[in-house]
Amino acid sequence: MKDLAVKVFRFDPECDESPHYQTYLVTVNEGARVLHVLHAIHDDHDPTLSYRYCCGSGQCGSCAVRVNGQPVLACMEEARDGSIIEPLDLPVVKDLVVDMEPYLRQISSLVPGEEFRMPTAEEVEEIKPLRSCIECLACVSACPALKVIDFAGPAAMREEMRLALDPRDSGDRVTEAVRDGLFTCTSCQACWKVCPKDIQIPGKAIEKLRALANKKGLTLPRHQEVSQLVRETGRSVTRTEPTFMEQVGEILEPYGPVKATVGFFVGCMYNQRLPQTAHDAMEVLRRNGIRVIIPKEQVCCGSPLIRTGQLDVLDTLKRRNIDAFVFRNIDTVLTMCAGCGSTLKNDYKTPFRVVDINELLTRYGIEPPARLPLKATYHDPCHLMRGQGIRDLPRELITQVVDLVEMPSICCGSGGGVRSGIPEEAAALAEMRRVEIEKTGADIVISSCPFCEFHIMEHTDRPVKNVTTLLLEGYREKDRKKASPEPC
Amino acid sequence: MRSDGVDTAHVLVIGSGGAGVRAAIEAAGYGETLLVSKTLAGKGGCTTMAEGGYNAVLREEDSCEIHFEDTLKGGAYLNDRDLVQTLVREAPERMADLLRWGAVFDVTDSCEVAQRPFGGQRFPRTCYAGDRTGHEMMATLIDRLDAAGARVENEVTIITLLQDGERVSGAIGLDKSGEMRIILADATVLATGGGTRIYDISTNSSSGTGDGYALAYKAGAELIDMEQVQFHPTGAVYPYDARGRLVTEAVRGEGGILKNSLGERFMGRYDPERMELSTRDVVSRAIATEILEGRGTEHGGVYLDVTHLERKQIETKLPVMLEQFLKFGVDIREEPMEVAPTAHHIMGGLRISPEGQTTVPGLYACGEVTGGVHGANRLGGNALADTQVFGKRAGEAAGRAQERRKEADQAVISAEENRISAFYDGDISPSTVVRSLRTAMWDGAGIFRTGPALEKTREIIIHLLMLRPRAASPANLAECCTVQNMLVTASLVVRGALLRKESRGAHVRQDIVQTWDMQHSPYGHTFLSRSREGIETEVQE
């Protein structure tokens, strides 16, 4: 047996004006789950605590709650001391019970067609991963898109794709999905990461539905323009100044001894729109012993096309990019765009290793920068945190230069083609970021993705900087101090 | 809803498991159908949790006769022959319904529904969707329920059946906030599932509290073979709060083997022919004996091992098991599971005709709340088939019921109001009562039973029935009713167990020496109702 203290969200709309949090000290068995903590509160402290559960074994999807902000199944999540237990981010009925029915009703049903054909073994294998959904709505709770725009949500999109794959279904699932907000998804991956059944909704449902929509001519006009641009220029954005690659040579030697050699995959945004940030990063690499090779024939990684379901030129892009590095015998390819990094790691089969710049710098260790008297907050890029599982490394770098104040990790709204396709949604999500940034009281915002940086910049009055730009400023401060030492 | 706050329907279905939803789908074809469920429809009950599969004769080489014989033999010949005939004949048709409605079962390379071997069956006839078969069925049925046009009332707990004379004419329920709901219907289908939550260690969902047995008993219905409680051989033993959680028979179906702490594959001593795939009663007793005789594991179980199987086979055929154990820190691809018996299924229940008609007019029943289909021991995979075959039949019979004038009996409603408001003045927490009951049942009416232990358990239940559970708020009223239902169900199990003075199937009386084997028992069903109780004596053929 062990004692745990937990803080629980309490709200009875019948008599409470607003929710409050109550702390309970409970005694539970070793290995107890969050559900058993709730049982202990109910049985030993306050029988009026309301919460849902049924199977107790992760099979019915009744019991999802948020623990320390993360949606989890109460019956499966191990209980920990000091946890905060709250309802899902859905309308609350009472305490931890939320109104699930409106969302469950949005999930489509199979409509048998005239002719019956059993799915083949291959079809069943394709459907199965989408079918294991227990409709717990953890994903709906986590989805940023449906908080700002009409969207049936990830669980419903998953079912649309499952139905689209089933030969017995007679519905037009693709058109239905488009109507229900298929293009509002920002590819943030939040739904997948909280799903207790590990259902890869963005990749296995949403992108697949978008590809089917593409075949039906339902791709958004703005997305078609991007695809056109890639076909014509090899790049997904237009250039506003000389590009990064036009400004640098093919090989950048470090200032000191060589610790490592990498090939640099620049990406469209840093090449065409934010070249200065890429220069800053190169400077930091050179100071830290990294030799950088920049093959000039590289093109767009294809991410904007994959996310929007336009796959026709994808294979050509992939081949060109892979060849560019393989031709130079490069075994490690560096990315500093979170989107490119995630795409090369997850959507490509590369004969070389792909590392994000935060990984590279922390792996080899960096020359210590000087501290700057600033308070910063950090925005987690979806494609870095969820797409590549990199959360702590940028923080390790940032805190060497400035103090860090955390804010919740939520999508900024720029991904998945939403910034170009549905700008009002992208703006609404960025506005939510602005509010969170404001709350931290930070002087600057740091991130590690050009899409996030560019997008957030437009919506906050604080400067938005890349991790490497911040490091470089730390180095400049250090150099300045060295040049004119302060009197003691 | 009528202006007097009374809800009416042609057919009222109570319970949203596989049986209830199947009944509602069928009944909706005959008239307005209302399905009421204690939980969110599709999420409650044990059907969603069913992992292993659904038995149906689908192949040339198999036959309904063999399925019939297997079921009877597994059931220690206590089964109701007519019900078993119906089950085996119609299980394939009901499977076809599910497939037509979109169920995603595993298929073979030639597009036929795949089947796996299950305990006590001579042919691999268990159809499955990985190890989430019940969940697959529920998802399909809920889809269909929408299309069928039945109305659904979620999170309403039925606490009493209404009667017009003897005839059941609807029910009274309590919603989430404790508001009373009156529902009148021409026919009522009880599909509340099982009740092994009356035991300390159980596989059942939170709704497996036996409400249906108690509601029907109070309404005068007759129940049979309530002593027949199946202890599933393989429940989890660790961590403590997860004890009893089912480790599906599919683990053994896929080739899992049982070993004691000495590393012996002990089933050879108990059933050398069928080994791990013997019937559940035999395997449960074997495991319990190993543990009692000191050959158990540290956590009080035995080992169930699949590490010799291909990783891929474990990942694709047993994904839920893999995931659940991983959550508790055990990778079943690398190390054995620890398991011990757990209370799983009540084979006994309401006496029904093949049409699902109970002994009380106006009341139909289907699924685990009924008795007779599975005799003294259920074969794995037969319960899911049971929900579909008898769900359809009960729904149809209820649908055909005559229209009647629907009037609520004010006196009954007031009496019920008084009964439940007394819970506000109760003096003991419902969870305390439940805890005492569960321990008493596990100790006194478990796998091995004796007359004196059963008598003692009966006394404890009588004592618990006299306590007055307290409702802290209106929302807690239903909980108090549930506790009382659990006590009634437990007393039915114990009374049945005292009546059956023989060991038969899952029911073992260690204090009785018998000279007959199962097939030649002089006894038939035990029966219990408010007006009579006893045991049928008949010579089985």
Ligand SMILES: Cc1cc2nc3c(=O)[nH]c(=O)nc-3n(C[C@H](O)[C@H](O)[C@H](O)COP(=O)(O)OP(=O)(O)OC[C@H]3O[C@@H](n4cnc5c(N)ncnc54)[C@H](O)[C@@H]3O)c2cc1C
């Ligand atoms: C973990 C587990 C695994 C199993 N695996 C298999 C298997 O592989 N194959 C197989 O054949 N069988 C299996 N079984 C057995 C089988 O699942 C059940 O016997 C069967 O599903 C029962 O179905 P049902 O519809 O009768 O009841 P349930 O599915 O239990 O549904 C009962 C419904 O009644 C509702 N209810 C209860 N009381 C009330 C009330 N007072 N008011 C309103 N509503 C109420 C509940 O909310 C629920 O919706 C398994 C059982 C368990 C527990």
Ligand code: SF4
């Ligand atoms: S990827 Fe993000 S935006 Fe898209 S459905 Fe999932 S949670 Fe919502």
Ligand code: SF4
């Ligand atoms: S997709 Fe996953 S998170 Fe979403 S409802 Fe289904 S099981 Fe839950």
Ligand code: FES
């Ligand atoms: S209680 Fe069923 S998933 Fe948690």
